[in-house]
Amino acid sequence: MTDAVIQPTPASATPEGGHLLEIRDLHVEFRTHEGVAKVINGVSYHLNAGETLAVLGESGSGKSVTAQAIMGILDTPPAHIRSGQILYQGRDLLTQSEEQRRQVRGKEIAMIFQDALSALNPVFPVGWQIAETLRTREGMSRADARRRAIELMDLVKIPAAERRIGDYPHQFSGGMRQRVMIAMALALNPKVLIADEPTTALDVTVQAQIMDLLADLRRDLGMAMILITHDLGVVAGVADRIAVMYAGRIVEHADVRSLYRAPAHPYTKGLLESIPRLDVRGQELATIKGLPPNLMRIPSGCPFHPRCPYVQQVCVDEVPHDLVLGDGRTSACHFAQEVRDDSAR
Amino acid sequence: MFRYILRRLLQMVLAFFGTTLIVYALMFAGQGDPIQALAGERPVTAAQRAYLTEKYHLDATGVGGFFYRYFDYVRSLLQGDLGQSLTGRQIGDILQQAWPVTVKLALIALAVAVIFGVTAGVIAGIRRAGIFDNSTLVLTLLVLGIPTIVLAPLAQYFLGVKWQLFPPTAGAEPDFYALLLPGIVLGSLSLATALRLTRTSVAENLRADYVRTARSKGLLKRRIVSVHVLRNSLIPVVTFLGVELGNLMSGAIITEGVFNIPGVGFNLFRGIRTEDGPLVVGIVSVLVVVYLVSNLLVDVLYAVLDPRIRYE
Numbered sequence: 001m002t003d004a005v006i007q008p009t010p011a012s013a014t015p016e017g018g019h020l021l022e023i024r025d026l027h028v029e030f031r032t033h034e035g036v037a038k039v040i041n042g043v044s045y046h047l048n049a050g051e052t053l054a055v056l057g058e059s060g061s062g063k064s065v066t067a068q069a070i071m072g073i074l075d076t077p078p079a080h081i082r083s084g085q086i087l088y089q090g091r092d093l094l095t096q097s098e099e100q101r102r103q104v105r106g107k108e109i110a111m112i113f114q115d116a117l118s119a120l121n122p123v124f125p126v127g128w129q130i131a132e133t134l135r136t137r138e139g140m141s142r143a144d145a146r147r148r149a150i151e152l153m154d155l156v157k158i159p160a161a162e163r164r165i166g167d168y169p170h171q172f173s174g175g176m177r178q179r180v181m182i183a184m185a186l187a188l189n190p191k192v193l194i195a196d197e198p199t200t201a202l203d204v205t206v207q208a209q210i211m212d213l214l215a216d217l218r219r220d221l222g223m224a225m226i227l228i229t230h231d232l233g234v235v236a237g238v239a240d241r242i243a244v245m246y247a248g249r250i251v252e253h254a255d256v257r258s259l260y261r262a263p264a265h266p267y268t269k270g271l272l273e274s275i276p277r278l279d280v281r282g283q284e285l286a287t288i289k290g291l292p293p294n295l296m297r298i299p300s301g302c303p304f305h306p307r308c309p310y311v312q313q314v315c316v317d318e319v320p321h322d323l324v325l326g327d328g329r330t331s332a333c334h335f336a337q338e339v340r341d342d343s344a345r
Numbered sequence: 346m347f348r349y350i351l352r353r354l355l356q357m358v359l360a361f362f363g364t365t366l367i368v369y370a371l372m373f374a375g376q377g378d379p380i381q382a383l384a385g386e387r388p389v390t391a392a393q394r395a396y397l398t399e400k401y402h403l404d405a406t407g408v409g410g411f412f413y414r415y416f417d418y419v420r421s422l423l424q425g426d427l428g429q430s431l432t433g434r435q436i437g438d439i440l441q442q443a444w445p446v447t448v449k450l451a452l453i454a455l456a457v458a459v460i461f462g463v464t465a466g467v468i469a470g471i472r473r474a475g476i477f478d479n480s481t482l483v484l485t486l487l488v489l490g491i492p493t494i495v496l497a498p499l500a501q502y503f504l505g506v507k508w509q510l511f512p513p514t515a516g517a518e519p520d521f522y523a524l525l526l527p528g529i530v531l532g533s534l535s536l537a538t539a540l541r542l543t544r545t546s547v548a549e550n551l552r553a554d555y556v557r558t559a560r561s562k563g564l565l566k567r568r569i570v571s572v573h574v575l576r577n578s579l580i581p582v583v584t585f586l587g588v589e590l591g592n593l594m595s596g597a598i599i600t601e602g603v604f605n606i607p608g609v610g611f612n613l614f615r616g617i618r619t620e621d622g623p624l625v626v627g628i629v630s631v632l633v634v635v636y637l638v639s640n641l642l643v644d645v646l647y648a649v650l651d652p653r654i655r656y657e
Contacts, residue, residue: 170653188563
């Protein structure tokens with residue numbers, strides 16, 4: 001899966017040398033009655049046309065919030081974007097007017113959500129909900145939008161699309177509902193698709209089908225995809241690069257192969273070790289001790305230090321910077337080299 | 346759906362007999378001498394007494410006699426004959442005159458609740474915790490806290506008598522204007538409830554996941570609220586208003602009493618006060634039917650509004 005075989009749509013051409021989508025030093029906090037939760041603390045990542053980036057992390061690590069900040073659908077209040085840039089085709093979305101951002105939503109960047117049952121409106125037929133985007137955004141006639149909705153439902157492989165177009169979300173199975181979500185997101189041919197834990201609410205067998213579908217669609221339609229997940233197993237076959245998030249930061253960033261071969265951050269290493277392996281018998285499954293940090297009281301220094309087996313005094317005192325390890329890899333760990341060498345052994 | 350409606354109709358038959366039986370029993374159980382009650386102050390001759398005893402099967406005593414008379418009553422009821430009141434008027438005629446007045450009053454009250462309650466509820470729901478929201482919250486609490494028996498005379502005194510904005514009483518054949526003030530008073534309670542229900546429902550739905558989806562589709566905020574949120578929020582409100590219409594139709598005893606409106610509630614109240622058994626039982630029997638039918642309609646409407654509801 002290299003960039004060479006992908007035919008990016010002409011409009012997705014990015015400014016010379018730039019990325020299709022780039023997030024720079026994003027800071028987001030939630031201001032609540034109990035205090036200020038620092039949810040995103042300097043996240044930077046980028047996405048090139050036609051590639052798949054996986055954003056990995058536990059719940060509360062800020063992966064979904066970053067995605068919602070890109071879409072501009074954060075609830076403000078309580079969310080508040082303190083600083084940072086979100087560059088799409090070289091233009092900073094955060095400085096744009098609400099109307100300009102609305103134009104980007106769905107048409108340039110589209111998003112699908114974890115629980116398709118609650119993400120779809122329960123009182124409208126699925127075909128209506130797909131067609132709504134086409135009618136309101138493209139000014140399509142009812143009949144044309146309906147025809148296109150059936151095409152889209154065929155595209156995501158919903159059987160008997162023409163017959164099911166009038167059905168309501170609750171009449172579909174979980175997997176089929178997620179396909180409806182995907183069809184809706186694809187309605188305006190977006191250049192970036194953000195999939196926020198698209199398979200978490202589904203059965204394991206259905207999970208694989210949906211992941212395959214997303215991978216196929218991404219390739220066939222020449223989209224770029226941000227795949228948000230907490231499941232390392234989901235990522236391996238689909239993503240080109242992985243960004244691992246912890247406590248609102250990217251702690252490690254690498255291409256899939258090198259990351260799986262030799263993780264360079266203790267957190268990633270812990271995650272990989274907690275996956276059951278088929279080739280090792282009778283071994284107790286490793287876990288990461290402790291709990292994710294309270295975002296109102298993020299630990300000093302490296303936020304992972306209370307849970308880290310490599311912890312030293314420096315980890316408590318100093319926030320680690322991104323250490324560049326070559327091949328575009330970075331790791332925000334004081335001992336990144338050692339961890340990687342450990343893992344490679 | 347069809348089978349559900351059929352089953353509900355059968356249940357309604359049971360409910361109808363049950364309620365009429367209870368009301369019939371209550372109304373006549375405490376009565377001493379029904380013939381004397383019918384005649385009032387005047388003396389009753391032996392011939393008259395014999396005739397009436399014969400006619401109403403009063404010679405049959407005990408539980409058997411009671412059911413004998415009850416089935417007599419139901420039989421004529423099913424033939425469309427509600428019987429005569431103690432004042433000698435046909436109850437059917439009384440209802441025929443009273444009903445249109447009550448319906449008009451109920452519709453005014455409902456319109457007040459829908460126009461002001463739902464609109465204000467939507468605004469309060471969108472601007473939750475704002476000035477508008479908080480002031481409507483206090484106002485509705487005030488309205489809900491004041492019983493109609495206080496609110497109606499107050500409105501009558503200030504708006505009708507003192508400032509003379511409305512006619513203080515309605516009279517025999519009230520027009521729309523005469524029913525307006527009673528309608529507002531009657532509707533104010535439904536208004537307050539509808540407002541609170543709408544507000545909560547809108548505020549809740551604004552936070553729903555499907556709103557986030559609608560936003561990510563790039564829809565206008567106006568469309569998200571007026572199509573997606575409203576369609577979902579109004580399901581409980583419409584249900585409430587449906588039940589409420591059934592309540593309003595069955596007559597507002599206090600409001601009709603205070604404003605002297607010759608509607609169903611007014612007649613029912615008079616019947617109770619003068620111990621006019623046939624009149625009370627007659628009116629209540631019809632009210633039961635109205636109430637049951639309106640409830641069935643609400644349930645069917647609910648299924649139409651919310652596709653997730655399917656009756657089997």
